[in-house]
Amino acid sequence: MKRFVVKHVAFLLLTLSAVSFLVFTLNEFSPGAVARKILGAYATQEQVDLLTKQMGLDRPVLVRYVEYVKTLASGDLGYSTRFKLPVRDVIFKHLANTALLAAVAFACIVPLSTVLGVVAGMREASRLDRGILMFSTVIASIPEFALGVFLASVFVVWLGWLPGTATLVAGGGWSVAAQLVLPVAVIVLFDSGYVVSMIRASMVEVMQRPYIRTAVLKGLPFRAVILRHALRNAMLTPVTIIMLQINYLIAGVVVVETVFAYPGFGRMILEAALFKDIALIEAGALVAVFLAVVTNILGDLAYRLLDPRIRA
Amino acid sequence: MTDGPLLDVRDLRIAYTTRAGEAVVIPGVSFQLKAGEALGLVGESGCGKSTVALSIVRYLGRAGRITGGSVRFEGRELTTLGEAGLRAIRGRRIAMVYQDPMASLNPVMTVGRQLMEAPMTHEGVSTSAARARALTMLAEVKLADPEAVMDRYPHQLSGGQQQRIVIAMALITGPALLIMDEPTTGLDVTVEAAVLDLVRELRSRHHSAILFISHNLGSIVRVCDRVAVMYRGELVEEGPVRRIFTNPRHPYTRGLLDCLPTLGSDKRQAPLVPIAGQVESALARPQGCGFAGRCGHVETGRCTSRPIPSATVCGEPDHRVVCVRADELPRWTRRRGADVAQEAGGPGEPMVAVQHLTKIYEPRRRRFRGPRRPVRAVSDVDVVAARGRTLAIVGESGCGKSTVAKVLSGLEVATSGKVILDGIEVGALAIDARAAALKRKLQMVFQNPDSTLNPSHTVGYAIGRALRRLRGGAATDAAAGIARLLDVVKLPPAIAARKPRHLSGGEKQRAAIARALAGDPDVIVADEPVSALDVSVQAAIVNLLTEIQAARGATLVFISHDLAVVRYLADTVAVMYLGTVAELGPVERVFAPPYHPYTEALLSAVPVPDPDHAVARILLEGRVPRADEIPRGCPFATRCPRRVGPVCDETPPPVQRFGDHRIACHIPGDELLRLQTALVQPRAVER
Numbered sequence: 001m002k003r004f005v006v007k008h009v010a011f012l013l014l015t016l017s018a019v020s021f022l023v024f025t026l027n028e029f030s031p032g033a034v035a036r037k038i039l040g041a042y043a044t045q046e047q048v049d050l051l052t053k054q055m056g057l058d059r060p061v062l063v064r065y066v067e068y069v070k071t072l073a074s075g076d077l078g079y080s081t082r083f084k085l086p087v088r089d090v091i092f093k094h095l096a097n098t099a100l101l102a103a104v105a106f107a108c109i110v111p112l113s114t115v116l117g118v119v120a121g122m123r124e125a126s127r128l129d130r131g132i133l134m135f136s137t138v139i140a141s142i143p144e145f146a147l148g149v150f151l152a153s154v155f156v157v158w159l160g161w162l163p164g165t166a167t168l169v170a171g172g173g174w175s176v177a178a179q180l181v182l183p184v185a186v187i188v189l190f191d192s193g194y195v196v197s198m199i200r201a202s203m204v205e206v207m208q209r210p211y212i213r214t215a216v217l218k219g220l221p222f223r224a225v226i227l228r229h230a231l232r233n234a235m236l237t238p239v240t241i242i243m244l245q246i247n248y249l250i251a252g253v254v255v256v257e258t259v260f261a262y263p264g265f266g267r268m269i270l271e272a273a274l275f276k277d278i279a280l281i282e283a284g285a286l287v288a289v290f291l292a293v294v295t296n297i298l299g300d301l302a303y304r305l306l307d308p309r310i311r312a
Numbered sequence: 313m314t315d316g317p318l319l320d321v322r323d324l325r326i327a328y329t330t331r332a333g334e335a336v337v338i339p340g341v342s343f344q345l346k347a348g349e350a351l352g353l354v355g356e357s358g359c360g361k362s363t364v365a366l367s368i369v370r371y372l373g374r375a376g377r378i379t380g381g382s383v384r385f386e387g388r389e390l391t392t393l394g395e396a397g398l399r400a401i402r403g404r405r406i407a408m409v410y411q412d413p414m415a416s417l418n419p420v421m422t423v424g425r426q427l428m429e430a431p432m433t434h435e436g437v438s439t440s441a442a443r444a445r446a447l448t449m450l451a452e453v454k455l456a457d458p459e460a461v462m463d464r465y466p467h468q469l470s471g472g473q474q475q476r477i478v479i480a481m482a483l484i485t486g487p488a489l490l491i492m493d494e495p496t497t498g499l500d501v502t503v504e505a506a507v508l509d510l511v512r513e514l515r516s517r518h519h520s521a522i523l524f525i526s527h528n529l530g531s532i533v534r535v536c537d538r539v540a541v542m543y544r545g546e547l548v549e550e551g552p553v554r555r556i557f558t559n560p561r562h563p564y565t566r567g568l569l570d571c572l573p574t575l576g577s578d579k580r581q582a583p584l585v586p587i588a589g590q591v592e593s594a595l596a597r598p599q600g601c602g603f604a605g606r607c608g609h610v611e612t613g614r615c616t617s618r619p620i621p622s623a624t625v626c627g628e629p630d631h632r633v634v635c636v637r638a639d640e641l642p643r644w645t646r647r648r649g650a651d652v653a654q655e656a657g658g659p660g661e662p663m664v665a666v667q668h669l670t671k672i673y674e675p676r677r678r679r680f681r682g683p684r685r686p687v688r689a690v691s692d693v694d695v696v697a698a699r700g701r702t703l704a705i706v707g708e709s710g711c712g713k714s715t716v717a718k719v720l721s722g723l724e725v726a727t728s729g730k731v732i733l734d735g736i737e738v739g740a741l742a743i744d745a746r747a748a749a750l751k752r753k754l755q756m757v758f759q760n761p762d763s764t765l766n767p768s769h770t771v772g773y774a775i776g777r778a779l780r781r782l783r784g785g786a787a788t789d790a791a792a793g794i795a796r797l798l799d800v801v802k803l804p805p806a807i808a809a810r811k812p813r814h815l816s817g818g819e820k821q822r823a824a825i826a827r828a829l830a831g832d833p834d835v836i837v838a839d840e841p842v843s844a845l846d847v848s849v850q851a852a853i854v855n856l857l858t859e860i861q862a863a864r865g866a867t868l869v870f871i872s873h874d875l876a877v878v879r880y881l882a883d884t885v886a887v888m889y890l891g892t893v894a895e896l897g898p899v900e901r902v903f904a905p906p907y908h909p910y911t912e913a914l915l916s917a918v919p920v921p922d923p924d925h926a927v928a929r930i931l932l933e934g935r936v937p938r939a940d941e942i943p944r945g946c947p948f949a950t951r952c953p954r955r956v957g958p959v960c961d962e963t964p965p966p967v968q969r970f971g972d973h974r975i976a977c978h979i980p981g982d983e984l985l986r987l988q989t990a991l992v993q994p995r996a997v998e999r
């Protein structure tokens with residue numbers, strides 16, 4: 001276990017430094033020097049040169065990278081030109097919003113997909129299985145955007161039960177909880193489709209294993225066969241992927257955030273990119289990579305807990 | 313309860329729904345099993361043994377269906393029993409033991425919990441009572457330290473230990489019927505012998521009846537009172553073990569017995585007699601005898617016009633056979649070895665010489681797993697294969713047999729030592745570093761032909777490619793070359809157009825051999841080439857190898873764990889244990905005293921399909937040490953029944969030479985001879 005932690009923390013640090021360097025240099029070398037990006041197309045060359053000097057941009061890349069890392073480490077992530085706020089505050093706010101959305105969605109996705117996947121896979125080709133399989137395939141193949149618009153037109157436009165935007169500002173007479181319903185629903189439906197089919201496939205395979213036959217021929221009730229023998233084995237393969245959903249939920253739900261005007265992390269990155277807000281992009285990218293690596297570690301950890309064969 | 317049979321199967325018909333329609337796999341099977349009796353079920357792969365066994369507990373999967381007949385168990389009809397009724401019988405009155413114990417145990421649940429489940433479900437006993445029961449059972453199946461075993465996961469146990477767990481799990485509720493489907497297939501001979509002994513012992517203690525399925529006639533003899541021989545879903549002969557093995561009346565039963573190499577026969581005496589053809593499809597069943605297509609005694613008309621009735625063998629009321637000619641056939645005699653074992657004559661000129669070969673596998677780093685020490689798979693091995701002869705390497709799994717083969721063929725390179733192939737040192741040359749001429753000289757045949765034949769190419773393509781690669785030559789001669797090679801391995805030319813998945817196991821292995829022969833190699837290295845095949849197919853392949861060798865003068869390096877096949881095929885035998893050669897010599901000397909204590913144990917473990925063959929069994933205690941924890945002294949010291957004392961643990965044994973026969977042991981050769989002949993036993997070779 002200690003080895004596991006040490007190894008993964010080392011890996012995490014390594015990845016982060018590699019990515020920070022990459023992001024840093026990419027920004028440096030992308031068309032138009034940093035000073036030019038900051039000043040815009042209409043600034044004179046002199047102005048650009050002056051800023052370049054002021055910012056110390058004429059020094060070697062490596063030196064500036066080290067400096068950059070030092071400032072990062074001190075907690076100063078720079079200033080966001082888009083939001084006119086320190087990057088730290090911008091990121092923190094959006095991340096918190098996204099965490100709320102992700103947590104609620106994740107709490108729905110996991111039990112829902114597990115139940116559906118297991119129920120479908122335990123009797124392959126039964127009516128229930130076919131139904132669930134069809135449902136999950138259809139749901140997963142509808143783009144998030146279309147799903148969002150569809151749900152919004154039903155529940156907002158037609159029935160008027162829910163708000164069409166989720167700005168998290170408790171104005172307009174809608175509570176935050178009500179605002180969350182639609183974005184969460186879209187994410188859960190879209191993502192569950194995929195996770196359900198994963199779990200179902202794994203369950204179908206497990207049900208054909210000889211140890212399931214052993215359990216059945218021991219005379220165990222079907223419930224016990226499923227819960228005691230099949231479930232844990234069936235979750236082995238999907239568990240890593242389930243953990244990766246956290247990553248998707250935080251960094252990958254740009255479309256949903258945009259559709260519902262949700263002030264989340266994904267949209268923040270998008271806006272930063274559109275506005276060439278370098279400091280924010282850099283910090284955002286780092287956070288995204290950090291999350292990706294951490295969810296990977298979580299996946300591995302969960303797998304280790306489920307499978308005794310790989311505990312050292 | 314009733315005084316009728318415990319299990320009464322009558323006219324049981326089973327069909328599978330396949331894409332081609334309904335396949336009647338079992339057209340009608342009847343047999344009875346009395347309480348406490350053991351019935352063996354034999355037959356080639358696919359003849360329906362497992363189907364019959366699983367239909368008794370009604371576990372046929374979605375495709376399978378019982379379409380007729382009855383299965384009465386303890387007076388109750390099972391074919392129509394509801395789910396609840398079945399559950400009450402499964403695991404309580406009828407328990408099963410399967411092939412491949414590792415796969416039959418839940419990998420993520422401790423062995424203890426799996427054991428406790430059945431009593432807790434069926435008898436509602438408390439956790440602590442179930443635990444106590446499980447502990448008792450573990451002691452009964454002779455697992456050391458039951459307390460510790462309870463908390464293990466299946467992967468932490470060896471194959472033999474796992475099978476003991478499965479047996480304990482089956483017997484824990486005291487079932488009246490135990491169904492064992494190939495319980496020892498895939499286990500090492502020594503482990504198999506121990507498991508079979510355990511089954512015999514438990515049988516006498518628990519009075520469970522046993523339905524024992526096996527394709528190994530030798531293990532049937534060890535466990536069963538009666539045997540039923542199955543062919544194409546029908547029981548063709550049934551009777552007490554002794555009668556079936558001494559007076560088999562059905563041509564199929566005779567075929568099964570004749571194609572089996574025994575410890576007493578070798579290729580210089582009588583070739584094995586494979587059964588002609590292969591198991592025929594369950595669909596398209598003929599009018600008359602199902603075996604007619606392969607039977608040497610078939611008589612058109614009598615045999616083929618109408619179904620053959622089951623009849624009792626004259627003078628043997630408990631022996632039934634389904635063959636119209638059963639009473640006309642001459643009495644069957646066991647193929648026996650000639651009285652004098654002939655020597656192969658002279659040591660011969662060395663073709664492959666392995667000198668002080670050592671191979672150490674450096675541990676590969678694995679994610680999340682602890683560090684591993686280097687594995688010494690082969691250490692200081694010295695063997696020679698003479699030109700045109702057969703060198704066999706035997707030993708339990710993990711003893712380094714395959715590693716030697718891999719170094720020979722260049723799939724691995726030697727860590728130190730030499731491999732001299734026809735005068736050229738190749739031990740350090742990986743396959744890619746070998747010149748084409750060198751590659752041509754030596755070809756390999758593997759256990760699993762699927763790994764050699766690319767599933768997406770036809771057999772002809774695979775052979776043609778090998779021809780071009782090894783011989784050069786234009787594509788035009790290829791077709792002729794392919795046909796010639798297929799002919800050598802006795803496959804019809806039409807096979808060339810087929811893909812591997814449309815071939816049977818035996819055909820695939822022949823195709824793989826044909827491919828290996830493409831370069832007209834001087835040396836063929838065959839790694840367990842017949843282990844995955846049915847006895848009859850095995851006989852055909854073994855004969856084929858012998859013929860090819862005789863015709864082409866090729867040297868054969870034959871790797872196997874099956875001592876009977878080795879006895880039959882080899883000129884020289886190397887017995888390996890933990891990466892070292894324990895004994896080496898001409899086959900007739902290795903298979904006669906003095907033996908190395910390990911060879912002695914291996915030989916005594918071989919199940920012999922002859923009820924009159926009584927052997928004083930030497931059971932090996934303990935497990936094979938892992939390759940990374942090899943003892944300092946004699947590698948065999950941790951399990952050797954003849955260990956002489958601390959010297960065995962501390963000093964590597966000297967290699968004693970008796971001419972071309974070598975034994976690595978601290979016990980002097982004449983002492984070994986005295987000890988081993990003192991045991992009064994009809995030794996296989998003297999039988």
Ligand SMILES: Nc1ncnc2c1ncn2[C@@H]1O[C@H](COP(=O)(O)OP(=O)(O)OP(=O)(O)O)[C@@H](O)[C@H]1O
Nearest residue numbers: 328330337356357358359360361362363364375594
């Ligand atoms: N699920 C299935 N669907 C269709 N056919 C099947 C199915 N299972 C088995 N069969 C067919 O039924 C026949 C009998 O198979 P079975 O497994 O009972 O043979 P077996 O004697 O146990 O063979 P082995 O020695 O290989 O275990 C074979 O022809 C096989 O192909």
Ligand code: SF4
Nearest residue numbers: 601604607615635636
């Ligand atoms: S009935 Fe005829 S074909 Fe069938 S086994 Fe007997 S002799 Fe052979």
Ligand code: SF4
Nearest residue numbers: 946949952960977978
């Ligand atoms: S040296 Fe000792 S332990 Fe090794 S085989 Fe001989 S008697 Fe047994």
Ligand SMILES: [Mg+2]
Nearest residue numbers: 361362363493
């Ligand atoms: Mg079978």
